[in-house]
Amino acid sequence: MKFNSTEEYIATDDLRLAVNAAITLERPLLVKGEPGTGKTMLAEQLAESLGLRLIQWHIKSTTRAHQGLYEYDAVSRLRDSQLGVEGVHDISNYIVKGKLWEAFESEEQVVLLIDEIDKADIEFPNDLLLELDKMEFHVYETQEQIKAKKRPIVIITSNNEKDLPDAFLRRCFFHYISFPDKETMKEIVRVHYPDVQEQLVKEALEVFFDVRKVPGLKKKPSTSELVDWIKLLMADDISEETLRERDPTKAIPPLAGALVKNEQDVHLLEKLAFMARRSS
Structure with missing residues (x-):
């Protein structure tokens, strides 16, 4: 699979090379650049160019890394147990899948966008090191091991609001989108x-x-x-x-x-x- 410009997106030669290198290496592509230079749109157009589904995870300052994997809704389970709801003893009914889980369980390869990763806490990237590297994670509540059926193409964007950890950077292919001439x-x-x-x-x-x-x-x-x-x-x-x-x-x-x-x-x-x- 090779990425090229689309009818809606002009990709420079160096950007195309970076995207295709990340795909070949099977590493996340970390994209930086001025706001408005098309970092988020790159993931959208990459998915369209390759005919793949796009899964978007937009990061906020309050976002925790574990939310990308799953969340256990203990409050709903407690409420249902008080109301005598059927199925309350099956803990899997209260596991809410995150964007990484959604990407990992897809039968077809997808493009996963982790947008504006630098908005989150400084520990956020470190908390995803293993999951993005090994493409698997453990669900402690159900003792399941979730492993990617098809390794997703991961695009990570950053507006450079804060430095990212070296251990995280080592696992990425990096590209800075220069301002267009x-x-x-x-x-x-x-x-x-x-x-x-x-x-x-x-x-x-x-x-x-x-x-x-x-x-x-x-x-x-x-x-x-x-x-x-x-x-x-x-x-x-x-x-x-x-x-x-x-x-x-x-x-x-x-x-x-x-x-x-x-x-x-x-x-x-x-x-x-x-x-x-x-x-x-």
Whole structure:
């Protein structure tokens, strides 16, 4: 199985090589990169490209590693025992399967996405070392040994909010998704909007990359935000002439709310425009 770009996803050569290397090595692919560079979408498009089912496990700050394996619902069992519910003595009725269990018991190979692993506690990755390495785990309540019928293709994403343990990193194939250059970005835009005017894309990209270059910007606009912005430009019929205007006193581009997402950056752009007006 080889992964390539799809109709909805432009994968660079190095990203394709990384995905296919991880598949060959049968190791989880750890993907890092700026928010909005398509890390989560990679798993979705990989599954579509290979014709496999996608199982998604979105990690939160409160997520525990054991939830990916299973949870024992002791509260429900206690309640049912008080009510005299039939089957209460069968503990397996109160085992809730997690995403890893779901992936392991699948008769066909699946793509398992562990999304934003760095949101969880620092011990979270270490708690999954054995399970991801050996592709099996033990259910203590029922004394079952759950082993993957078909080894899943594991994609793990991280926004680099915290460092991951070395022992975990050793078991992964790593790839950093670099921010796309202008030519790659043009291809991405065309995938989303095949009928968009070439000149509009050209001028929009000039503005987009100019905004990203502003020193001191707290949050640089991402690929997904560019795609949203171009959609708005097309919907509001903003001309390329409007975007081409390079008046330094107008530092904020039209419909900038799609690109600039916090008040500090808005104030920074306004300050730059104010300083440009004073110096002109």
